[in-house]
Amino acid sequence: MASVGFGIIGCGNIGPVHAAAIALEKRAKLIGVSDVVEASAQKLAGQYGAQAYGDYRKMLENPKVEAVCLCVPSGLRAEIAVACALAGKHILSEKPLDVTTKRIDKIIAATEKAKVLLGCIFQSRFSDDALQIRRAIDEGRFGKLILGDAAIKWYRSQAYYDSGAWRGTWKLDGGGCLMNQGIHQIDLLQWFMGPVKTVRAQTALVGHTGLEVEDLATAILEFENGAHGVIEGSTAIWPGHPARVEVHGTAGSAVLEDGKLKSWAFEKRKPIDKKIEATFDRASVLGSGAGDPLKGLSSEGHRRQIADFARAIREGGRPTVEGREGRVAVNLIEKIYEAARTGKTVRVA
Ligand SMILES: NC(=O)c1ccc[n+]([C@@H]2O[C@H](COP(=O)([O-])OP(=O)(O)OC[C@H]3O[C@@H](n4cnc5c(N)ncnc54)[C@H](O)[C@@H]3O)[C@@H](O)[C@H]2O)c1
Structure with missing residues (x-):
């Protein structure tokens, strides 16, 4: 199976855990990382040989980025997710999908319309x-x-x-x-x-x-x-x-x-x-x-969920924890x- 190209939006605490998990997973390849604090994006990109972006919208223009991990603060996700869906990118979002069900419904509607996959990180599953x-x-x-x-x-x-x-x-x-x-x-x-x-x-x-x-x-x-x-x-x-x-x-x-x-x-x-x-x-x-x-958090749960998401993309299936599950x-x-x-x-x- 050809690996899926991933981009990460948000390089704070959890963004690097996604980068480490992608690096460990053969079905995934890290293409780009983005953060409004450009130095954070550059630091993470440098560690994994990825491209750094200050503006995530530039990263969405890269055709090698097929899926995006959303690692920004929880209440910022709906607008970014809608932009990702419009750009045709699959979305694997950190938990909670957003801060209200009203905002989550916007994400679900945009991804369904764009026919891209939406997954919610719940690595404990x-x-x-x-x-x-x-x-x-x-x-x-x-x-x-x-x-x-x-x-x-x-x-x-x-x-x-x-x-x-x-x-x-x-x-x-x-x-x-x-x-x-x-x-x-x-x-x-x-x-x-x-x-x-x-x-x-x-x-x-x-x-x-x-x-x-x-x-x-x-x-x-x-x-x-x-x-x-x-x-x-x-x-x-x-x-x-x-x-x-x-x-x-x-x-x-x-x-x-x-x-x-x-x-x-x-x-x-x-x-x-x-x-x-x-x-x-x-x-x-x-x-x-x-x-x-973060000190005690391993990237293994994220690796397993990223593998599951990549498999769903390549095999035309559904991720184990879909957006609607994340809403519950x-x-x-x-x-x-x-x-x-x-x-x-x-x-x-
Ligand atoms: N699954 C888990 O176990 C787990 C653990 C920690 C955090 N999280 C989740 O991850 C999310 C982020 O948490 P964190 O602790 O990493 O926060 P953080 O504040 O450390 O990092 C957020 C990053 O997003 C960046 N950012 C903000 N707006 C942006 C934009 N428009 N474009 C690009 N980057 C932008 C910030 O500059 C910052 O670097 C939260 O929703 C949190 O719930 C999940």
Whole structure:
């Protein structure tokens, strides 16, 4: 398979992780990188032998760029994505796809009209153990799903929020510990448990100053299938703990920490269970964002998702996490914020 030419827009924290992931993936080749801070683009381009652009629109004119990774601040994506779609480029966007479902709908409409693929980065779905849980759910091994939890008890310093004017704002971050950090586990929770029907919630700002958004949130969910759920999120808990997702049913339970299974128990055992249990002590392929936004993050999850996206482009298929899937988590988080604001139980679907 001929490799797919990629461009990156936004060379801040996560742009270099995309560049490293593309360099590791044979189905992808980095052609260009762009940043309004031209020095950032030049530095990253120099590391990977790519072309640097100050204006992403110039990069879109390069026919070798077939797909674009959107790594700009979350609330800047809709306009850039529409320009990418009009230029005929496939789009693999960082999470959240944008900061509101209204803005995400513009991206989806533009990509559908231009017939280009739209993917949303949720690298946590690509860990081997998350895939094991999904498989066990499909095989009915959990029995009736009755409880699902996501706990993101992380730490982000005041300096982290102060490092970019967009951080912690409604307009460009779209929310706090749920919209920026917890969204990965919220996506996994819905992927495992199914659509959420209703939510009650509370949010607060407890450990930082100058933020418009929450650094503490709790939500109680009812899923469409009748299961219950709890989301706990924070970026104010020192020193930060592994992000956890738990799936519980009448015939089995699984606990995932930073993409790694820590508990795996079924009423009816299968031979594969022993092999899975033997990997409990292994490090996660995803790394951990518990205490630092990037120090613990590995590029392997991104590499797997970029490979999946490139395969979809070359083989005429669909990416595993499409734009519409990326919209689901943002919709739930919007409803959590509404429930916290109004004190009411809010219908999600
Ligand atoms: N998947 C993950 O685990 C993960 C981890 C970190 C960040 N992210 C996401 O990545 C996005 C960026 O976060 P970050 O921490 O890298 O932010 P950042 O502020 O470090 O980097 C953003 C970069 O975009 C550049 N930029 C802004 N407007 C631009 C434009 N019009 N054209 C080109 N470049 C432009 C900025 O100059 C900056 O270099 C956020 O949406 C965040 O949610 C995802």
